[in-house]
Amino acid sequence: MTELAAAPVPTIPHHSLLVFLLQLSVLLFLALALGRLAARFKMPAIVGELLAGVIVGPSLLSHVWPDLADWLLPKDPGQQHLLDAVGQVGVILLVGITGMELKFDLVRRRRHTALRVSLAGLLVPLGLGVGVGFLLPASLMAGDTSPTVFALFLGVALCVSAIPVIAKTFMDMNLLHRDVGQLTLAAGVIDDIVGWFLLSIVSAMATAGLSTGTIAASLLHPVAVVVAAWLVGRPLVKWALRAAGRSSSSTPTVAVTTLIVLLGAAATQALRLEAVFGAFVCGVLIATSGELDREKLAPLRTAVLAFLAPVFFATAGLRMDLTALARPTVLAAACVVLAVAILGKFVGAYVGAAMSGLGRWEALAIGAGMNARGVIEVVVAMVGLQLGILGAETYTIIILVAIVTSLMAPPILRVAMARVDDNAESDMGMTGTKTRDLASPSPASPASV
Template sequence: MAFVLYLVLILVFTKVAGDLAVRLGQPAVLGKLIVGVILGPAVLGWIPSDSSFIHEMSEIGVLLLMFIAGLETDLDQLRRNWKSALAVAVGGIILPFLGGFAVAEVFGFPHNYALFMGVIFSATSVSISAQVLKDMNKLNSREGTTILGAAVVDDVLVVILLAVMMSLLGTGADVSLGLLIGKKVLFFAVIIVAGWLLVPRFMKIFAPLRVTEATMSAALIICFGFAYFADIMGMAGIIGSFAAGIAISQTSFKHTVEKKLEPIAYSIFVPVFFVSIGLNVSFEGVGQQIVFLIVLSLVAIVSKWIGGGLGARLTGFNNHSSIAIGAGMISRGEVALIIAATGLEAGLLQPEYFTSVIIMVILTTLVAPPLLKYLFREPSVVKED
């Protein structure tokens, strides 16, 4: 029954910490992320980082979080900003990749390790940013939809970049780039067709069933089904759940699903996800790499911020909006954690530097919420030149 105690600790501490963060003028999610660090091995050690129960609950949490983001996304706004989303994603990959490679080279890493560090820097996870934007009612702003769209493109490009690097560096010689890209194309083709033709029909057939919460069950089937399909096609599951949310948002069931889903997600699953990010922190051996960690984190933050911001500026956003969009891309979150673990297993990330990389990922995730809170509270964020 240890997992029940973990849930009690997570729910109590995240709600109290979230309230405290809001009272201090910060987004609630910042307090929840810090709770993970405090409850985990880094400080108190009350919750282990290797708990399979916490991991699986957090997986559901992030899927529901991005499903809600999809439900609340303005699809027309997303269509209008696809060029900006592409530019932000590309800028947010090129500059961080060069930054990560440069840092590793300066600290004497062999070339293959330096290249992989660039891949880790290129990752983006906007699940945290999406929560902050939602709390501030900015998710449907032009900036918000650009950030969400850029995250989808970023995920595709980084997965391809990872496969190319692993193939070139000899740890994945059997990786077929053509097959990889083909799977991505097939994924989007199937998701678009399913979202357009099958989702509305499925909801209409399933919702009238004379059982408890048939509509919600139908929505969750679509959410998790899309997420699983994304995973087997080599994409992040959050892209599938985000697409599921967009598909259901185009039906008459949108408001019903949204109203009933939020209590489920935010009462238990999403708090577990926020805490799980912090549980990965461990300060063991970091004292000997403190300079490396500081440089690594600063370059990770600045390169993604500038890279994403430049992409936005070049596609018509004003300076303030560009800075805000760049800030929304800073968080590496669970995507970078997965890439780092993959690199460690494949021999492309030195074990002695794994902890420093994980702390860098956590720091980028902690920095993003207060930056977004500050930048998006400015009225000029919604104006254009």
């Protein structure tokens, strides 16, 4: 009996491929151009990259030239998924690189102070965010989202900080070597770790429901992932990087590093946790392996930061709908959420710094640095949108929080640091000039976004 050959899988239609290539080209061009323009005005590049998507998306182009908008961004799900796939690969690798850039020596040097600052800076905005989440109108929730999951997710979104934005801000202001800069980065490292952990828990709850069993699983699965990664993954990562590092070429190191991050993302995705959590854990494993030659990772950083990350942020901007702010309910909610985000982070960081014996201006400077949400907030918002926790309105609000808080950091830091006494700062217990190498991001590090 002759077996019939399976029908070949059809390739991407000619027109779909054309539209996809033009989408990438337009978004990348606008993201790079506006990102450079933002940097020229001393703003984070991510502001310009998000604006690229806003221009092409429903906030502007759909109103100014609807026919072109419908042709360039058709509503066909298959067409949208092509662009989303590129963005997802970009954010997974970006989060992995962020994990690789964390400086744990900073945490070891000031672990007690950094822990107090970080926990207060996390718990206060987390609690306020959860409270506001329960108070917001049900019309701002997506579909049949549980109010509890929505409130928890909003709390997580408001408690995160962004190491890339913090590092870039301090570096641009020549404050990275100061004790305040080092302490802020150390607290930010802890924030990042706890933030990704909380995001994975809430994401699992949103996917599996809120029964006692699923809540327990949501709490235990991330812990199990971290334990397994440390006990099993760490030796494998060390072996793989050592083998790749024997080559004088950077190609094996880049390939192995990329593979580790992608496999880690696939593992947590399979466990119904977020793929970015696995990418972050693998990035940390790579950073702590002792086998990483950072110079050989330069090609990967360049590819991610020059191409994949700008495309991801542009696609994130595509999903913003600023016209929604014309509705009084949405505008009022945006003002409340933004105020709570700013107040919560400043109060939390200030309390933690004050508990550590720091002066008010040092505390204000730390609060300003940790208030910057930047890239991390955008990733969190995209996760919420993909899981159906956030609607278009709440997604837009959270992206606005990321933009506004990142723009606020430099001017407040200038005011606070101008009043910090160098002699008083030296009493904080760490010689800042000796720690410059621990925190200085490489030229192509995520700090550039």
